[in-house]
Amino acid sequence: xxxxxxxxxxxxxxxxxxxxxxxxxxxxxLDDLDAASAWHGVTVRSQVAHGVLxxxxxxxxxxxxxxxxxxxxxxxxxxxxxxxEEDQPALVPIGGRVMHRDEPLxxxxxxxxxxxxxAARAVxxxxxxxxxxxxxxxxxxxxxxxxxxxxxxxxxxxxKGHATDAELDAAFAGxxxxxxxxxxxxxxxxxxxxxxxxxxxxxxxxxxxxxxxQCPFYVHKAMKALLACGPDGVVITQAVTGGGFGGKEEYPSxxxxxxxxxxxxxxxxxxxxxxxxxxxxxxxxxxxxxTRHRLAVSATGELLAIDIDVVMDGGAYLTLSPVVLSRxxxxxxGPYRCPIVRVRGRVVAxxxxxxxxxxxxxxxxxxxxxxxxxxxxxxxxxxxxxxLRKRLALRTGDTTATGQRLEFSVGTDEVIAAIExxxxxxxxxxxxxxxGAPVRRGRGVCFYFHGAGFTGSGExxxxxxxxxxxxxxxxxxxxxxxxMGQGSITIFTQLAAAALGVDAADVTVIDPSTSxxxxxxxxxxxxxxxxxxxxxxxAARAVxxKLEAWAAAHDFDPTGENPRPAGRAVGDPTPLGGSLxxxxxxxxxxxxxxxxxxxxxxxxxxxxxxxxxxxxxAYPVYGWAACLVDVExxxxxxxxxxxxxxxxxxxxxxxxxxxxxxxxxxxTLQALGWAVLENVVYKEGKVANANMxxxxxxxxxxxxxxxxxxxxxxxxxxxxxxxxVGEIPMDGPAAAVANAVEDALGCAFDALPIxxxxxxxxxxxxxxx
Amino acid sequence: MKVTLEVNGVERTVECSPWKRLLDxxxxxxxxxxxxxxxxxGECGACTVVLDGEAVNSxxxxxxxxxxxxxxxxxxxxxxxxxxxxxxxxxxxGGAQCGICTPGIAVCAAxxxxxxxxxxCDDQTARARVRELLAxxxxxxxxxxxxVDAVIAAAHEALRGSGSEGGAERRxxxxxxxGGDQV
Numbered sequence: 011x012x013x014x015x016x017x018x019x020x021x022x023x024x025x026x027x028x029x030x031x032x033x034x035x036x037x038x039x040l041d042d043l044d045a046a047s048a049w050h051g052v053t054v055r056s057q058v059a060h061g062v063l064x065x066x067x068x069x070x071x072x073x074x075x076x077x078x079x080x081x082x083x084x085x086x087x088x089x090x091x092x093x094x095e096e097d098q099p100a101l102v103p104i105g106g107r108v109m110h111r112d113e114p115l116x117x118x119x120x121x122x123x124x125x126x127x128x129a130a131r132a133v134x135x136x137x138x139x140x141x142x143x144x145x146x147x148x149x150x151x152x153x154x155x156x157x158x159x160x161x162x163x164x165x166x167x168x169x170k171g172h173a174t175d176a177e178l179d180a181a182f183a184g185x186x187x188x189x190x191x192x193x194x195x196x197x198x199x200x201x202x203x204x205x206x207x208x209x210x211x212x213x214x215x216x217x218x219x220x221x222x223x224q225c226p227f228y229v230h231k232a233m234k235a236l237l238a239c240g241p242d243g244v245v246i247t248q249a250v251t252g253g254g255f256g257g258k259e260e261y262p263s264x265x266x267x268x269x270x271x272x273x274x275x276x277x278x279x280x281x282x283x284x285x286x287x288x289x290x291x292x293x294x295x296x297x298x299x300x301t302r303h304r305l306a307v308s309a310t311g312e313l314l315a316i317d318i319d320v321v322m323d324g325g326a327y328l329t330l331s332p333v334v335l336s337r338x339x340x341x342x343x344g345p346y347r348c349p350i351v352r353v354r355g356r357v358v359a360x361x362x363x364x365x366x367x368x369x370x371x372x373x374x375x376x377x378x379x380x381x382x383x384x385x386x387x388x389x390x391x392x393x394x395x396x397x398l399r400k401r402l403a404l405r406t407g408d409t410t411a412t413g414q415r416l417e418f419s420v421g422t423d424e425v426i427a428a429i430e431x432x433x434x435x436x437x438x439x440x441x442x443x444x445x446g447a448p449v450r451r452g453r454g455v456c457f458y459f460h461g462a463g464f465t466g467s468g469e470x471x472x473x474x475x476x477x478x479x480x481x482x483x484x485x486x487x488x489x490x491x492x493x494m495g496q497g498s499i500t501i502f503t504q505l506a507a508a509a510l511g512v513d514a515a516d517v518t519v520i521d522p523s524t525s526x527x528x529x530x531x532x533x534x535x536x537x538x539x540x541x542x543x544x545x546x547x548x549a550a551r552a553v554x555x556k557l558e559a560w561a562a563a564h565d566f567d568p569t570g571e572n573p574r575p576a577g578r579a580v581g582d583p584t585p586l587g588g589s590l591x592x593x594x595x596x597x598x599x600x601x602x603x604x605x606x607x608x609x610x611x612x613x614x615x616x617x618x619x620x621x622x623x624x625x626x627x628a629y630p631v632y633g634w635a636a637c638l639v640d641v642e643x644x645x646x647x648x649x650x651x652x653x654x655x656x657x658x659x660x661x662x663x664x665x666x667x668x669x670x671x672x673x674x675x676x677x678t679l680q681a682l683g684w685a686v687l688e689n690v691v692y693k694e695g696k697v698a699n700a701n702m703x704x705x706x707x708x709x710x711x712x713x714x715x716x717x718x719x720x721x722x723x724x725x726x727x728x729x730x731x732x733x734x735v736g737e738i739p740m741d742g743p744a745a746a747v748a749n750a751v752e753d754a755l756g757c758a759f760d761a762l763p764i765x766x767x768x769x770x771x772x773x774x775x776x777x778x779x
Numbered sequence: 780m781k782v783t784l785e786v787n788g789v790e791r792t793v794e795c796s797p798w799k800r801l802l803d804x805x806x807x808x809x810x811x812x813x814x815x816x817x818x819x820x821g822e823c824g825a826c827t828v829v830l831d832g833e834a835v836n837s838x839x840x841x842x843x844x845x846x847x848x849x850x851x852x853x854x855x856x857x858x859x860x861x862x863x864x865x866x867x868x869x870x871x872x873g874g875a876q877c878g879i880c881t882p883g884i885a886v887c888a889a890x891x892x893x894x895x896x897x898x899x900c901d902d903q904t905a906r907a908r909v910r911e912l913l914a915x916x917x918x919x920x921x922x923x924x925x926x927v928d929a930v931i932a933a934a935h936e937a938l939r940g941s942g943s944e945g946g947a948e949r950r951x952x953x954x955x956x957x958g959g960d961q962v
Contacts, residue, residue: 029870032878033862033885035813035853042812201919203817203825204879252815252879253919286818495877495920668873668925675922676876702822702917711914715906716924 018508020730023668026500027519028250028493040207040222040249041283048209048279049078050123051272052130054116055292056108059142059361059695060154063102063135066116072132077125078276079133080117082106085271087238091263092231097157098327098364100236100267108137109156109326110363111696112292114264119272119280142361142695146300146323149358156326157359163324164332164357166339168624170411171350172315181315181350185306189386193303193379194761195744197323197690198296198680200368201707202494204252205289206261210269211279217270220247223262224254225532226490230524232263237270244270247523254494255680256367259534260329261293291700294366295690297322297334297357301342301379306350311391313402315350316411318342320376324357325364331357334365336465338372340628341741343411344380345404345422345459351411361695367534369677370740373460374684381456381745382760385752395749396433399457399636400426412628417616419733421634421660421723426457428658428719429636437640437653439754447646451653452754457636458742461629462725462734463537466619469611469630474531476545477608478506478553483595485510485553487519488606489530491542496736497669498538502546504665505729509550512590528608536633536734539665540725545609547729552607554590561593564600614727631725633738634660637678639746643754648766650686650751655743658719662733667720670735675716677739683708685747689763784845786811787855797843802826804842805852813853813882817917824916827883828852832894834887836915853882856889864933864940865889874929876920884916888930892937905931 031037056063066081068074082089082103089103090096102108102115115135120126143154149161157163172178182188208221217237223229226246233244246266251258265282272280284293299322306315320338324331339355370377384402388395403422409415437451463469476489487506493499499519507514520526530542597605619626640654657678664670687706691698699705724731748759757775761768783792786809793808805811805828814837817823821836828837829851856863865888868874875881888909891897897908909930910923918926 023873025870026873026875028878029873029875030862030866032875032881033853033866033869034857035811035882035885037878038812039815039879041816042806044810201917202877202879203823203917203919204815204877205817251877253877255919286820497876672873672876672921672925675924676920677922679922680919701820702818703820707917707919709914709917710910710923710927713910713923716922718924 019504019514020508020665021663023666024500024504024514026497026669027503028499037250039204039252040209040220043209043249045209045279045281048281049119049121049276050126051117051119051269051280051282052126053114053268054118054130054133054135056113056115056135056137057111058108058137058139059111061108061137061139063104063106063108063115064138065104065136067134067136069132069134072129076121077129078119078272080271080275084275085236088235090235091267092235093228093260093263093329094332095328098329100264110361112363113326114268117268117272119276144360144362144692144695146321146358146360149360154361156361157328161359162356163328163359164335166336166355166624168339168351168353168411170413172352178315178317178350178352182304182306182317185314186309187307187390189305189307189383189390191303191383191386191760193301193382195299195375195378196762197298197365198368198684198688199290199690199705200255200257202253202255202257205284205286206258206265206293207283208262208265208269209279209281210266210273212274216242217244219244219266219270220249221262221266222251222258223248224258224492224494224534226492226522226524227529228260228532229263229266233266233270236267245523245525248492248521251492251494255369256371256534257293258494259367259532261366286702287700290705291697292363294329294364296368297324297331297365297372297375299375301376303379303383305383305387307387311393313346313348316343316348318353320353320355322357322375323360323362323365325360325362327364329364329366331365333465334367334372336372338376340412340461340465341373342376342380344384345457345634346402347404347408353411362692369680370737371535373737374681374741374744377458377741378745378748378762381458381742382748385454385749386758396426396430396455399455403457410628413625414627419631419662419723419725421721424721424723425634425636425658425660428721429455429638429656432656432717432719433638443642443644447644449642449644450754451640451642452750452752454639454746454749454753455637456742456746456749459632459634460536460734460738460741462631462633463541463629464535465628466621469541470613472531472611474542474545474611475528475608476530476542476549477528477606478546478549479604479606480553480557480594480597481604482598483591485512485517485594487517487546488527489542489546490522490527491530491538492522492533494533496538496673497666498533500669501539501543501665505543505547506550509547510554510590516591536736536738539732540728540734541611543729543732545611549607549609552609553605556605556607557590557593557597560597561588630727631733633733633735635738635742637742637746639743639750641747641750641754643751643769648769650747650764650769652682652686652714652747655682655714656717656719657739657743658721659735659738660721660723661735662725662728663722663731664720665730665732670720671718673735674718674739677737678716678743679708679713681740681743682747684762685744686764687712689765780843782842782846784847785849787851793842795842797841799842800838801828801840801842801845802837805837811852811854815879815882817879822917823880824887825880825883827886827916829886829890834890851886853886856885863889864936865892865930868929868933869926872925872929872932874921874926880916880918884913884918884926887913887916888933891930892933897934902931
């Protein structure tokens with residue numbers, strides 16, 4: 011039988027498998043599910059930043075019929091959102107401590123949203139206030155006793171090339187130049203366009219939770235503890251998810267807890283969909299940070315030593331802060347050669363709402379600091395900024411701050427060359443913009459890296475699994491990786507189809523549900539395509555091998571024309587003709603069963619990490635990127651317009667170039683927004699701009715045309731050579747913008763965002779650096 | 780109160796408060812859930828529909844204002860299984876990622892393309908014009924680049940199509956499918 015060979019879809023921009031459903035509005039997000047009988051849940055929050063909950067009163071004037079009220083007293087399991095620690099309650103109990111202004115205290119559900127909101131307003135918590143702590147320096151001084159005795163959630167110390175602080179001091183004493191700076195970054199809202207949404211329903215003695223989320227098994231773990239049940243007592247299913255960016259990594263567990271408790275008490279399904287203001291005010295954001303950075307430089311311009319101190323504001327509970335800080339400190343020294351490095355990092359408790367995961371996960375904060383420092387070094391030396399980076403950058407054979415020797419997939423030269431080739435002449439310094447205002451222009455570059463996958467031994471400890479099954483004549487990919495827009499179901503379809511040698515149309519990636527898929531780990535850390543995709547590829551290959559062996563053993567010829575070729579021995583293991591789809595169909599018909607292959611993660615060789623000393627292979631591989639930004643500062647309005655942005659990113663292998671471009675461009679614009687216009691403003695611990703009118707993100711009109719250059723330096727242990735790409739575009743562009751504004755105005759900008767107010771305040775310093 | 784309006788070419792009557800948001804009438808009363816709510820204050824554009832030839836945020840429109848008027852939602856863009864040129868281009872270019880803003884963008888972009896709001900100009904100007912016309916629709920996933928590519932591609936297709944008889948017919952058909960909204 012002659013069939014045209016199936017063209018491998020890997021490396022081509024096949025359209026997204028969910029594309030048509032999304033452009034027609036047929037994709038069903040949580041709030042679109044037909045749940046006519048579901049009640050609506052609303053959360054009663056503290057409105058006091060720090061205090062003790064004394065009582066919760068219900069307004070006797072309110073009609074409480076057809077309303078369910080839940081407090082901590084209704085929780086029969088563990089009153090905690092279990093993640094790394096168990097410090098955050100699902101609801102503050104009477105006598106318990108209120109830790110931030112939007113802390114959940116009680117829940118109500120009612121047949122309509124309007125009635126639920128009215129009921130929530132009739133719930134009156136009484137809180138005895140305590141002094142609140144909003145400044146990290148106050149927290150570091152031990153104010154408020156918010157966490158332990160020190161308020162420090164976690165600290166790290168990295169030492170490279172020295173054993174004592176005295177040795178580090180000696181290196182600085184011997185330097186011909188020391189570059190020193192303090193860099194601050196603001197909190198950033200993920201601003202996924204679908205607000206957080208979750209629905210729970212108790213059926214058959216089990217709690218069924220469906221919602222918008224990144225990590226079904228994180229929710230599962232938290233619910234097992236809260237509901238005091240075994241793994242089968244609760245089923246978590248991801249609905250189509252309208253963006254996450256880290257914002258739906260941890261907080262969905264809180265909302266799932268609330269929905270589950272309300273549904274249990276109400277005896278019916280309960281849906282919780284946050285309003286935008288509630289979502290901005292209460293859910294996690296990027297950690298604000300302060301990084302002190304010192305560079306010791308020799309007379310010839312070599313880096314002698316780097317000394318960094320990072321402090322992040324973790325907010326009221328520990329959440330994922332230790333891991334965010336970890337990634338921050340591991341990237342803090344940057345992708346540069348340096349024999350002596352010290353990085354100290356602390357994340358501290360305050361009475362802000364907890365900060366948490368957001369694309370980049372600590373690395374954008376420290377990248378901003380080191381790339382400002384490199385810019386200052388270039389200016390001080392009068393050296394071309396890109397040439398300086400090229401001179402000092404890590405390459406194969408060099409070691410990182412943790413002593414990791416880079417063995418492969420180091421795209422330094424390729425990404426820098428790509429920027430050099432496309433840079434062109436810098437913009438003319440002075441001019442007039444389209445509105446007729448005088449402008450000053452500048453150019454900035456940056457170079458950076460991002461560790462792909464979990465830190466250190468994280469993947470080994472997690473041992474994620476994924477499966478491919480032959481079901482009838484079709485193939486199913488089963489993993490807990492969620493597609494929140496980044497395109498993983500399309501990438502998995504491509505990888506499985508290529509490994510099986512079948513058409514992409516014969517492969518389905520099923521919706522992640524904890525009762526139907528193995529735990530592949532959370533959808534975070536730029537690990538989905540690289541790590542889980544690798545598992546999918548191997549599982550698909552295993553299914554193919556099994557099916558082909560079965561076909562050969564049974565002398566199966568799907569065409570029926572040639573049952574046993576002349577001279578072929580019975581049971582000859584070499585495959586006969588017929589497509590894998592036909593073999594799978596025959597297998598299903600004969601065996602009356604599906605064929606499933608589940609693959610567990612195995613680390614690539616040479617991965618060694620010491621968690622005690624923070625030395626070794628911090629990440630299995632790194633992505634590398636360089637960025638060029640041109641800006642135009644309006645001298646009347648002080649607005650910074652980004653007129654050009656070019657990014658060259660080493661992705662190992664672009665499994666689907668259009669999807670990879672979409673990832674890079676989306677991340678880049680989030681970084682550009684963070685640089686010049688995004689900010690979450692706290693006033694006394696409350697988000698003062700909790701709406702989209704004031705908590706702005708870039709629009710079509712704000713965004714420059716983005717130039718994206720995909721560089722492929724293959725990762726030998728990634729599927730088809732691919733490595734992580736989701737987060738790296740977020741890391742560098744903000745520094746490139748700051749470097750460009752410095753170039754334009756001749757003074758340093760070391761705090762984000764570089765808003766018109768910041769430019770105006772800097773006016774006395776213009777031209778002085 | 781009873782409000783009668785034409786939605787995607789079909790006359791619909793709903794009985795509700797005239798203050799009910801058009802968005803909620805579409806989603807709850809008519810079960811047209813393609814129109815999304817992202818912010819409820821007219822900033823994100825996820826709820827964009829075309830009301831008598833004008834793209835509006837349906838979260839800011841009271842249904843009482845819509846009596847005897849024509850509404851086009853994302854469900855009205857395709858003709859049967861044949862997608863609107865803008866929808867096809869969004870799929871082909873990778874202009875939809877998480878997809879929650881996509882219905883609003885598709886409605887607005889189809890309006891732009893169908894009524895040739897970009898006008899005759901060079902590509903750079905056309906792209907700037909698309910960005911201006913879509914500035915009321917926020918997408919957090921794409922960085923906008925691939926969406927602009929898609930709208931330009933769809934506009935080119937429409938322009939080529941309108942030069943031929945078949946294309947003109949397709950345009951007319953699209954207009955009918957969208958409820959015949961006109962400028």
